[in-house]
Amino acid sequence: MGTAFNQFMATVGAITLLASCTPIAPESINNDLSTPASAPPQSAADPVPTAFATSQLLNLLTAELAAQYGDDDTAVARYRREGAALNTPELLLAAQLAAERSGDVAAMQSNVQHWLQLFPDDLNAQKASIRTAAALADGARLADEALALFLRHGDLDLLLAAGAYLQHNHALYAGFSQQLNHWQQHARATEQQRLAVRLLDCQIHSRRTTKAKARRQLLGCTEQLAAASRHLRSANGAKIWRISVQLSVQLLTQLRRHFEAIALLQQSVRERPDAALAFDLARLLLNFNRARAQTALQQVLQIDPSHQQARLLRAVLLIDDNQLDKAQPLLAAIPADSRWYADAQYQLGRIADHQQHPKRALQHFRRVAPGVHFQHAMQRSAELILALQGQQPLEQWLHMQHRQHPTQREAFFLLELQLASQQRSDPLPILQRALAQLPSSAALLQRRAALLQERGRYLEAAADWRQLLAQQPDNALALSSLGSLQTIYLQKPDQGRRLLQRASQLAPDDPAVLNQIGWALYQQGDLEGALGRLLKAYALEENPLLASQLGEVYWQLKKPEKALNLWRDALQRFPTTPYVRDTIERLDVDLNGVYE
Template sequence: MYRFLATACCFALLTACASTDTHEEIAVPAVAASTPEQAPKPAPPIPERPIPADSVYSLILAEFAMRRGDYNTALDAYLEEAPTLGDVGVARHTTHLAQYMRRPEESLEAVQLWLALEPDSVEANNTAASLLAAQQQPLQALPHMAVVARSDVQANFPLLLQGFNQLPPAQQAELVAGLNTLGEEFPDDPALLMTQALIHAEFQQYPQAQAKLDKLFTVDPLQHQALLLEARVRLKQQEQDPFRHIRTVLEAHPEDSRLRLEYAKLLTSTDIVAAREQFEILSAQSPQDADLLLSLALINRENGDDLVARAYLQQMLALNARNDEAHYYLGRIAEDRSEQGEAVRHYQQIGDGRQYLAANQRLGQILIDSGQFEECRDWFASQRLRLPARSEQLYNIEADLLSSGGYLGASREVLNQGISDFPESEALLYARSMVSEQQNDLDLMERDLRTILANDPDNATALNALGYTLTNRTDRHDEALELISRALELDPEEPAILDSMGWVLFRQGRVEESLEYLMRAYAAFPDPEVAAHLGEVLWVSGDHESATRVWQGALLRDPNHPVLLSTLERLGVETHLQTLPGTEAAAEQ
């Protein structure tokens, strides 16, 4: 005979027997006071049943896998045996293990078995509701959420709104109806009222949202999310003072730093000065909070007060807190003040964190712009030695800096070295293909792009790049059309691909079709190169006025764009453009 014993650190320890119901409470008789001669009655024995012989090996395997930290093997074994055993404890622990392993499908499978064995379990229903909501199945989650609410435990109803705006209208309506029905059953449930208010706000039904919030405040006057939602609702309705309720609460509860922080964040999009005041209050309450100091530094930088911003950033360094962010923004401020050497010193002190790559890109740009070519090369080489895990990204940044600075040969040399170290790097192969195109080495460009496509046939960027280059630099237009068409199927709204499609159709003589794609591309992304293409097609089709206006707008944005200027020169329309109002200003720029 065998029995399962559950422990806190090990989800299920296999010993000798299995109980039929590990959740069953055991009644212990009361013992009379001051009667030492009376011994307590023994507890009734736990019902026992044998483990099926076919399950013994798998359960032992799972237990030893758990002990050596091989949780995947343990979970697979429990998932296989749990339905056979039909034991609540095993089903519960299998669910916990699957959740710990962050395997949502297996978690849902295990919790469904748990519910079949223990349908009234609050924990099982709550777990099922959370898992289903996370998988955007709110209608299936709602009945489980209702079980939780009926047990006097606060159900997390707002969780049901994950991905709500992506649901079909019929499912949205069904979910709203279900929530309204529960609202009649639980009229004072704050989480349910909050959920209903959120739905009203989603549908821009602001008076109804406010009504739900008003009712919620009678139950929980300090509910943070409700106060913040109310402020957003009032902002949407363009009320004169949308934050008055939050201010009233903070006046009565000035110590509520969490609400004040959310209020300050909300103010950053509407009133940066008021936001700064709130962050200053928070910082005074917690003077060593580096997060608040950083927020104050960024707000003052946004306001143009770099002196105060620097003071807050220096205070962070003095506290030895969030040093990387402090050095990064001190570097940015130094750049703005044309103190390039100071900026470089700050960037060089940034460690391997979120700011590392951005800092290296800016540092490299300073060195290139100041003519320190060798110093730039040496810096990136030293960084690759210091942080080998960042090498691929550092190769890419260095090559891009060199290419942008006109050092195409050096850029290609860096990329050759990078691809030698990382032969399957799509980023490096793509970067080298672009440099090769600029060097008129179309053979290498095509080989690199086709290498990417051999490993990743659905890479829309590579498909488009190869198709566009074949359109622009060769007469292989049919092949180009096939490549661009595949890219457009993968990413039908990408302006660069729409531009390529319009351009290849134009090269094939399909002028009317090309206009449709180029107009869509230009509307989504009015880039000078797209303007050059659209203007040329309009010009060739005889609509000189529209072509001229497209080119004029592009010149005003970028009067020196090489593709645009070469197009105008090739078509001989530069003189014509200079006679239009506004182009003189563009030419002067």
């Protein structure tokens, strides 16, 4: 109850600023429904928005919670009712987002019609109509509305964003392309408008084709577009030219004509300094000439000093060349509001670690937000907190991370398990606590099942493996582990054999699966079959458990020299693990003084 209440109160602040809400869809960076910075002026005929009342706001928040935690139909209906009652674009936007979250296309259509009737000039309403057309798989309407929006606002991004929907819904393609072809023949279209539509058409085809011949034909289209738009000096004209060049470069690289792509970018940047193309040039040069790539990155920053990705990439190259003193100021200059700030902090943490400044490294690692480097940064943060401050501050920090990053709870539990392993403490209490909060976590279930099986708690382990297989029927490790349990310990050899066969088919080269199958065969008395599986597993991954089991198979096959040599080698390589010692004690083997 406390958690839900905290989430509810946290939502209050977000909803009161609903006018600046910017939902991000995967199709494009520009197809959001974000409210414009300045709302369109209202005519005398427009309804006058009613001020937010506390009760109405609470109703809206209640609906938001319903959308997040279930009862989506009620949430959509309440959003629509509140939006219609208040007649504000903000609540109509909220209604549309709730309908999208619940996948209710009829509600999306109904709401957007009402929204456009009340506020026909609202850009968010127009974008919502485009999204609804895509949800309805109406390609012709999607194209018509995208073109109308482009003509009305003159923003090329609004047109290009509509084409991104076709990547995710092929049913849109026929109607969309037909409307584009029809519009290109429109007598009143300006040259720039025709080029824009032709660019979109070429972009769509480039995403769909995989054949070299078609790519060569498209390359001719993009080269003509770049030549035709080169003289245009408007913002949209420059964008058409840039995207045309980028499409040409993409097609050239797909055709493995990399040096032509580099030459095209060099020529284009000479003709018109462009930071995006200069950055593309730098990335291509990385594969061929790092020094020239560094020069290209310097050119990017000369053209656009605020290009933080170029600054980050240049710093990473300097780190790779061990020029840490030159990399540090570049990374430190990346501001906190940049999307590359977390990456910069991670690299600064690496530098501080290398220079043996643990406190400074910890400061940087703790600033890394969820993303590519988040888990490694949090792991290093935990290790540094433990080394600098001790166990209790580490536990407090982990508790705080669970609250601050609820979507990363599994990762933090796995981190706790890793730390427990390093400290040689019992991981089972952590797993029990973790699975009480995340009962469907496959990674945690697999860890607990393997641990319970290792400790001889076979019925509990089998229950966890079954739960994991209910979620992932083709999990080869779960199949082989459960099959091994049923074959050896649970007196269900027929079921176990079927599971083992299925696991072998799914993962014939997985050492963990081979280990389970080999040991099950050994327990059934098939020594030669067990030897083949365990030998293959040990060749793929040498670990002490496999060494102990493979040695035991050799011993039972009357090949003591091979068993003794394998065990001696394992004791030297893995002196702290108990598997080999336990096997030697159980078999009462004398290693001639090596083992006492």
